Amino acid sequence: MTQDTGEWDGRGVCVAGIGVSGRAAARVLAARGARVTVVEGRDDEERRAHAAELEALGIAVRLGDGDTLPEGTDLVVMSPGWRPDAPLPAAAVAAGVETYGEVELAWRLRAPGSAPWLAITGTDGKTTVVRMLARMLEAAGHDALAVGNVGTPIVEAVLEKHDVLAVELSSYQLYWSGSPAPRAAAVLNVAPDHLDWHGTMDAYVAAKSRIFERAEVAVCNADDPISTELAEKARPPAKAAFTLGVPAPGQLGVVDDLLVDRAFVADPTREAAELAALGDVRPFAPHNVANALAAAALARAYGVPPEAVRDGLRAFVPDPHRIQHVAEIGGVTYVNDSKATQPHAAAASLAAYESIVWIAGGLLKGLEVDDLVRSCAPRLRGVVLMGRDRARIAEALARHAPDIPVVDVPDTDTGAMDRVVTEAAALARPGDTVLLAPVGASFDMFANYPARGDAFMASVRRLPGAEPAVPGGEAR
Numbered sequence: 001m002t003q004d005t006g007e008w009d010g011r012g013v014c015v016a017g018i019g020v021s022g023r024a025a026a027r028v029l030a031a032r033g034a035r036v037t038v039v040e041g042r043d044d045e046e047r048r049a050h051a052a053e054l055e056a057l058g059i060a061v062r063l064g065d066g067d068t069l070p071e072g073t074d075l076v077v078m079s080p081g082w083r084p085d086a087p088l089p090a091a092a093v094a095a096g097v098e099t100y101g102e103v104e105l106a107w108r109l110r111a112p113g114s115a116p117w118l119a120i121t122g123t124d125g126k127t128t129v130v131r132m133l134a135r136m137l138e139a140a141g142h143d144a145l146a147v148g149n150v151g152t153p154i155v156e157a158v159l160e161k162h163d164v165l166a167v168e169l170s171s172y173q174l175y176w177s178g179s180p181a182p183r184a185a186a187v188l189n190v191a192p193d194h195l196d197w198h199g200t201m202d203a204y205v206a207a208k209s210r211i212f213e214r215a216e217v218a219v220c221n222a223d224d225p226i227s228t229e230l231a232e233k234a235r236p237p238a239k240a241a242f243t244l245g246v247p248a249p250g251q252l253g254v255v256d257d258l259l260v261d262r263a264f265v266a267d268p269t270r271e272a273a274e275l276a277a278l279g280d281v282r283p284f285a286p287h288n289v290a291n292a293l294a295a296a297a298l299a300r301a302y303g304v305p306p307e308a309v310r311d312g313l314r315a316f317v318p319d320p321h322r323i324q325h326v327a328e329i330g331g332v333t334y335v336n337d338s339k340a341t342q343p344h345a346a347a348a349s350l351a352a353y354e355s356i357v358w359i360a361g362g363l364l365k366g367l368e369v370d371d372l373v374r375s376c377a378p379r380l381r382g383v384v385l386m387g388r389d390r391a392r393i394a395e396a397l398a399r400h401a402p403d404i405p406v407v408d409v410p411d412t413d414t415g416a417m418d419r420v421v422t423e424a425a426a427l428a429r430p431g432d433t434v435l436l437a438p439v440g441a442s443f444d445m446f447a448n449y450p451a452r453g454d455a456f457m458a459s460v461r462r463l464p465g466a467e468p469a470v471p472g473g474e475a476r
Contacts, residue, residue, distance in 0.1 A: 009033035012072040016088055017079025018050050018061065021102040024153035025077050028109065030059050037073070039088065041066030073097055077105050080149070080172035083197055101176025103148065103169060106155040108179065115162040117180065118298045119148075121169045121211045122188025122227075124345045125291045126150075127319060129188060130168040132295035136312030137164055140304040149173065164302060171198065171207040181214035184301035186294050190226035191344030196365050205230070212236060219297040221290065222251060240264065240301065242293035244286060247272070252293045252300070254278070259293060259309075264300035273300075276310040283323045287348035321453035323349055326460045327467060331430030334421075334460045337437045338453030343372040346439040350376040353433040357424045359456070361387030362440025369396045369439060377401035382427035384409060386420050388444040412445050417452075421459035434460075 018040040043064035051061035067087035137144035148168040198204040212234035220231035222241040240263035247253030249268035261273040373396040446452040
């Protein structure tokens with residue numbers, strides 16, 4: 001990490017948040033000579049340990065007060081998750097203090113000739129796509145790194161030497177950024193989410209749209225109207241799209257059992273490049289085929305050859321808690337999709353199976369579930385509900401799937417998941433899938449969605465007749 005004692009020397013910078021990105025921004029700025037103060041509203045053992053690490057580097061830390069702007073601040077760097085109407089950014093704006101996020105800081109810190117960005121946003125699939133993309137780039141011989149909302153903090157990655165960065169960006173990060181100009185960018189899909197943070201769907205969509213503003217190539221989802229509209233409005237120098245159907249010129253899509261490219265070829269009206277087989281996509285589900293096509297579009301925009309797309313997909317190892325096969329017991333398949341924390345993600349998961357005992361519940365964050373329940377009702381064998389907002393899902397089931405058996409588990413203790421899984425197993429028949437696709441956040445009962453998924457898998461493996469999980473955790 002190089003030091004720059006010019007622009008940043010002695011500059012008063014407030015970093016909002018002591019999470020991963022906040023700590024990374026603080027370290028980078030302090031190394032360049034800035035006077036850094038990290039502010040954090042919470043004060044607990046974990047944050048005190050982080051504070052001690054930063055203070056050892058000469059960085060001031062203020063825990064338990066994330067509302068007050070430190071005296072002498074002339075820049076505020078916001079961490080993802082801080083709402084724009086929070087007291088600290090509001091105070092910065094009122095005082096005329098420049099305010100932006102860690103991603104914007106990373107873009108401004110890039111050295112001349114630094115690695116180009118291939119950027120990804122969307123309501124669902126971001127992490128999967130960025131990891132698929134990194135594997136494709138590596139298969140083509142590039143020194144590639146997955147960064148942003150996954151992996152290495154981007155503010156540190158831009159100071160390292162890489163050929164290309166695969167950058168995952170959330171709506172929070174995009175809100176606090178304005179300058180990044182990726183070589184290519186993709187909006188995977190857009191559905192209601194994080195409305196408690198953005199306030200309205202329009203504001204959420206506007207944040208997502210920023211990824212296209214300065215992109216050289218915009219990649220949209222031809223099957224998603226909002227993604228397509230954002231690409232049209234952005235008017236980038238070049239565009240491409242992906243679809244689960246047969247691709248038109250300028251698109252990537254599916255022909256028989258092949259992923260094909262009719263965008264990044266010499267004559268899209270006459271030729272197509274075969275990229276991979278459907279069987280190369282793991283875990284196999286319609287929405288994951290769309291993820292693979294999106295990653296392939298970005299890779300092809302960067303010049304990756306077709307065979308590297310295929311090899312990258314074959315090398316990709318799915319992350320846990322995303323349509324993860326857990327076990328097959330008595331002809332019933334158990335699948336963990338704890339990451340499905342809102343209706344759009346749960347709908348994609350439910351569409352992957354024909355006969356389902358659905359485990360759902362958690363914190364709905366103000367999102368509606370009627371459309372989800374209406375669409376998935378024909379696939380449901382039964383439903384087991386848990387978590388704080390389970391009554392709202394039960395009400396939607398009563399309206400749209402009144403004949404489906406529903407079991408309510410009100411328990412929130414450490415044994416609650418055992419009871420949930422036992423009830424689901426009792427409803428299931430051979431050929432069914434017991435699917436944890438909660439449609440809600442996990443914080444009412446668990447530390448996070450991985451903890452919820454881990455609890456589900458442990459409970460499944462305690463069922464009579466359970467065998468070890470499939471290596472690699474793939475969905476079937």
